[in-house]
Structure formats: C-alpha cells, structure tokens
Amino acid sequence: MWSVIVELRHLEHFVALAEENSFTRAAARLHLVQSALSVSIRNLEKDLGSALFERTTHRVELSQAGEALLPEARRVLRAADAARDVVAAVRGVVRGRLRVGIMQSLALIDAAALFAAFHRDHPEVTIEPRPSGAGGSLALADQVRRGELDLAFAWHPEDSAPGLRVVHLASEPLVLVAAASSELPRRELTLRELAGERFVEVPAGWGTRAIPDRAFLAAGIEREIAVEVADTSTCLEFVRAGFGVTFMPRSRLNPVDGLTTRPIADMPPWGVSLLMPGDRPLTAAGSAFTDLVTHSLDADTLVP
Helix, strand or coil: CHHHHHHHHHHHHHHHHHHHCCHHHHHHHHCCCHHHHHHHHHHHHHHHCCCCEEECCCCEEECHHHHHHHHHHHHHHHHHHHHHHHHHHHCCCCCEEEEEEECCCCCCCCHHHHHHHHHHHCCCEEEEEEECHHHHHHHHHHHHHHCCCCEEEECCCCCEECCEEEEEEEEECEEEEEECCCCCCCCCECHHHHCCCEEEECCCCCHHHHHHHHHHHHHCCCCEEEEECCCHHHHHHHHHCCCCEEEEEHHHCCCCCCEEEEEECCCCCEEEEEEEECCCCCCHHHHHHHHHHHHHCCHHHHCC
16 A cells, blocks of 8 residues: 555656656655655666656656646546545545636635635635746646646636536726826727737737637737737836737726726637636536536626
C-alpha cells in the first residue's frame, strides 16, 4: 500500500511540473521544497525507465515519453480522487481538492464570498484558485477540457462547446474608454465611428478582446491595435496617457480622473460563465461547488 501511495504522489508531482513548466512554480503549487520535487521526478523517471522532461536553463518541457504519460497520469489521479470521494460520501463528507480557474476581470460576481461559503460547508476540501495568466478565458477553457482545472470562471461566447458545459452567470455592456481630453462625441457611438481610432488591447484570449475582435470583423471594419498589454490596469494607464482607446466592462472602471467613457450601440455584452467539463463527471467537490454557485447567483435568471 505504501508503494502505491508514493506512486500516486509521484504522478501528482509529474502533472504539476508538466502544467507549470517550472520546478519553482510546481514546487510552490505543491507546497514542496524544490529539491524534494526534483527527487520525486527522478524516482518516477527511474521507475518508468525513461526521461519525462527535457530540461534547459530557463524552462522544463515534456519529452515524448512525458507527453504520452500526461493524459494517463491525469486519468489515474482522477480515478484515485473518485475512489476517495466514494469513501468520504459514506461518511457524508465532501473532500479532495477543487481547482478553479479565475479570469482577471471578475467584478460581476463575488468569487471570494463563494469560496468562503464553500469552505464553511466543506472544510475538508482544499480550494486551489488559479489565475488565467496571459492566455485569458480561452486558455482557462482549454485547461478545463484537458482536466487541468475542475471548473473555471471565464467569459465564453456559447452555451456549449466541444468538451465543455457552460452556465452563464452574469453579463454587462462593454464601454469605450478614452482619455478625458478625447474629442469623441459625447453620445452613444457605433463601431463604424471608431474605424480610425488606435486601440490599446489585452491579449487575444481574453473575452474583453475577443468580443470587439468579432464585432469589428462581423461589421467588416478594420481596427488598429497600437499596443497590447496583459493587465487591465496597465491598459487603462496607456489610455489615460492618450496612447489610444480601449473597451472595458463598466464594473472594472473606478471613478478616476483622466478617463471618459462612451456606450457603443452595436457591441455585444461581456459576461462571466462557469465552465465545466462536458465529457467527464465532476468530482464531488466540483459538483458541490457548482450547486453553490448556481443557487447563490440564481444562474437560470441571469442567462443573457
């Protein structure tokens, strides 16, 4: 039994390193010292008789053997979690871990309050919130599909997609944000009126970028992306300095000097959805958290 437990830990360490591509980040995620993680990976490679990673000075990447092992390792870990869930359910307890992706702009819902309420009800569940990073909502969706995340709060344009189930939670308009000195008309604008503007944008995977991209494309209008930054605060600083204009959810904007906003008549709304795997069952923790979110936010009435 002890050897089986050690092997499961090795697999967990392997998956973390495969997802983080860094011993430092993976060790922090696993709450291990880096040397312990290195030993664990070496032991697993010795047991399997193959190098699982290609190590360089700045990055760790999966080898061909590692690529082959990754989906099986995830499957084994999900099966082990399911077995523990079954035993815990006999005691009426929800346990395990809950990995939830969170996009950067989440002002429409109080995720912290949801996590706090869930922890009060299920203290034996370890909650692991994971930020989206530069890949934005589309990267979170892919992580849910691959099993790297149990759930994700993210923007998604459709009610369903291959490998996903989507529950819309809330939505709001995207507004145009410009420097206070802008000479734009002080009224509702259309996309065509913005054809000559320079835009400050976030990366393409983010919902607040994807929605305008699709809207301009559908209208047959080209737009100039003057600069791209992976942080909404920096984006607004560029706009305030007069570098260009941007689109932003109204809830992301605090009353600040130096900025002005305009409603856009033909811009689709932006929103927050809960993304779930569509091709595999949720864990007990994932199912309990989904129930909490949908009941707390009355999700059915918030679908746009």
